[in-house]
Each structure stands twice: as structure tokens, then as C-alpha cells.
Amino acid sequence: MLHKKKNVLEVFAENERVNICAPMVRYSKLPFRELVLKYNVNISYTPMIIADVFKNSEFARESDFSTNANDNPVVVQFAANNGPDLAAAAELVAPYVGGIDINCGCPQKWAVQERIGAHLMSDPEAVRDMIRTVKARMDTPCSIKIRVHQDLKETYEFVKRAEAVGVDFLTVHGRTRKQKSTEPVNFEGVKLVKESVSVPVVANGSIFSLADAEEMYEKTGVDGVMSARGLLKNPAFFAGHDYTPWECVENYVKLALGYGTNLHIFHHHLMYMFEDIMCNAERKTFNTLSSIPAIIDHLETHWGLDVSKLI
Numbered sequence: 409m410l411h412k413k414k415n416v417l418e419v420f421a422e423n424e425r426v427n428i429c430a431p432m433v434r435y436s437k438l439p440f441r442e443l444v445l446k447y448n449v450n451i452s453y454t455p456m457i458i459a460d461v462f463k464n465s466e467f468a469r470e471s472d473f474s475t476n477a478n479d480n481p482v483v484v485q486f487a488a489n490n491g492p493d494l495a496a497a498a499e500l501v502a503p504y505v506g507g508i509d510i511n512c513g514c515p516q517k518w519a520v521q522e523r524i525g526a527h528l529m530s531d532p533e534a535v536r537d538m539i540r541t542v543k544a545r546m547d548t549p550c551s552i553k554i555r556v557h558q559d560l561k562e563t564y565e566f567v568k569r570a571e572a573v574g575v576d577f578l579t580v581h582g583r584t585r586k587q588k589s590t591e592p593v594n595f596e597g598v599k600l601v602k603e604s605v606s607v608p609v610v611a612n613g614s615i616f617s618l619a620d621a622e623e624m625y626e627k628t629g630v631d632g633v634m635s636a637r638g639l640l641k642n643p644a645f646f647a648g649h650d651y652t653p654w655e656c657v658e659n660y661v662k663l664a665l666g667y668g669t670n671l672h673i674f675h676h677h678l679m680y681m682f683e684d685i686m687c688n689a690e691r692k693t694f695n696t697l698s699s700i701p702a703i704i705d706h707l708e709t710h711w712g713l714d715v716s717k718l719i
Contacts, residue, residue, distance in 0.1 A: 413479075416481050416507040417507075417549050428632055428633065428635070429444045438475065444643045447644040456525075458487050489524050507550070507551060508551070514526055520585075535569075536570065552575055556582060567580075578607065579634055580612065602628055611630040617638065661718060
């Protein structure tokens with residue numbers, strides 16, 4: 409059944425501040441996206457999908473993208489290095505999503521070697537071509553997710569070029585491609601991007617709490633903030649929870665079991681959520697559990713989980 413999704417530009421128009429769940433390899437799948445939308449997240453992203461593989465492979469399409477009426481609004485993030493591949497992949501999902509995003513920030517070596525992800529930060533013409541091609545073939549909003557350059561003049565020129573060909577909004581991670589996640593975010597770089605374009609700008613990087621989000625808004629004036637690791641640890645922090653509340657754990661278990669999630673992802677999501685609320689001894693035990701029944705049994709025994717109420 410076709411589920412028409414909310415256009416993400418409407419979300420920016422309706423909200424002074426927009427909370428966003430970042431694209432995360434393996435982790436921002438349907439059950440987790442649906443979970444965070446219950447806790448004051450306004451928009452969620454799929455994991456990065458390789459556009460040429462997606463358009464050519466039915467297996468990839470079935471395994472990489474699933475959605476439903478509750479997964480709304482959702483942005484599909486594609487990795488591509490040319491307009492035709494990107495547009496062909498985007499057309500396949502356009503009826504089911506509220507936006508299409510181009511990954512221009514993945515710093516992994518394999519991505520750079522494939523001329524996708526952060527490689528695109530040094531190829532603004534390829535990015536312009538992809539935006540133009542998508543905009544010419546569909547009405548779905550098109551965004552880019554970038555990092556700052558070492559020389560912020562390059563970042564300024566990059567976003568101005570993207571704006572000139574019709575990018576609808578953009579997300580900027582406040583670190584360069586070579587910086588580690590432990591290094592400070594460049595607030596000035598993010599602020600420069602916000603002040604340089606007239607489209608909505610989202611900030612990404614070290615958003616772990618409402619206080620972090622507030623600091624980003626105050627220092628940069630952006631329209632939204634995006635979190636990855638912060639939401640993994642506490643999917644409810646945008647709703648004002650300092651730690652993952654138990655009902656959030658219950659909700660995740662219900663969604664994950666209902667939709668079907670592999671052991672690795674199921675276990676890791678729960679390990680992240682319990683990181684700050686389990687004692688060290690219990691966490692060591694929990695982290696060694698090697699099957700979904702064993703995990704459920706542990707939650708029933710030690711946390712009072714009632715699976716019968718979740719089904």
C-alpha cells in the first residue's frame with residue numbers, strides 16, 4: 409500500500425527548531441526510526457544507500473529500504489557520484505519519502521575511493537549535477553549532507569553553488585573529513601553556512617543532549633539539529649529524558665520483534681540504550697548474550713519485561 413509521506417520542507421515551515429535522527433549505517437532502520445519519532449524527533453533518515461546498487465538490484469531494494477505509514481516523514485540518503493544513478497534510485501523511492509539526501513560527508517576510505525561521500529566535498533560540480541538532475545526529474549525535496557572544509561571559503565563556495573541549482577535544504581557536520589569525532593565541532597563553520605544561504609540549514613556533530621542542541625542553536629542560528637550517537641544512547645533525549653526511559657526500551661523491543669531485526673542490530677541498540685542505566689557487572693553479562701531469546705529472558709528476569717503485553 410502506498411503511504412504518502414509528509415514533505416520535509418513543511419516540517420521546517422511548521423517548526424522553529426527541527427530535531428532530526430541522522431543516517432546511521434545499520435542502525436537507522438525502520439524500527440529505530442519509528443521509535444525516535446515517538447520522542448520528539450521531527451524527521452528521520454535511512455542509513456546511507458548506494459544509489460547504483462539500489463537501482464540495479466531488487467535484492468538491494470528489498471533489504472535496504474522499507475517503510476510504512478508510521479515512518480513519517482523520512483528522508484532517504486543516497487551515496488552517488490553522478491546524476492543519472494542518483495535520479496534513477498531516487499525515482500524508485502520518491503513516492504514513499506519526504507526527501508532525498510545526497511551523502512557528501514562519509515569519511516571512510518572506501519567511500520572516498522569510490523568518489524562518493526566526503527570525496528564530493530572536493531567535486532562541487534558533481535554535486536551540482538546531481539542536484540540539478542534530481543530536481544529536473546521529481547518534486548521531492550533534495551538536500552545534501554556535507555562537512556566543513558579546512559578552508560571555510562571553500563565551504564562557502566560549495567553551499568552557494570548548491571543553492572544556485574536548487575538544493576532545498578542542507579545539513580552540515582561541523583568537522584572536516586579528517587577530524588575525529590572526539591575533536592571539537594567548528595561552530596563558526598556551521599554559522600557561516602547558515603548565514604550564507606537562504607534555505608534551511610541543519611547542524612550535525614556532538615549532539616548528545618538538549619543542552620548540546622541548545623548550544624548549537626545559540627551559537628549558529630541553524631534551523632535544526634541532527635543527532636546520531638546521542639540518539640543511539642538515548643532515543644528519548646529530544647523529549648527531555650536524561651537517560652533512556654524504560655518505556656522507550658519496551659517500545660524498541662516491540663517494534664524490533666514486530667518488524668524482524670537481526671540479532672546484531674537488536675543487541676547493539678539495547679547495549680547503547682542501557683549504557684548509562686545498567687551497573688557495570690550487569691552490563692558485562694548483558695553484552696555477552698548471544699541470542700534474541702537470551703536477551704528477552706534477561707529483560708524479563710531483571711527488568712520486568714512482559715513480552716505478552718508488547719505483542
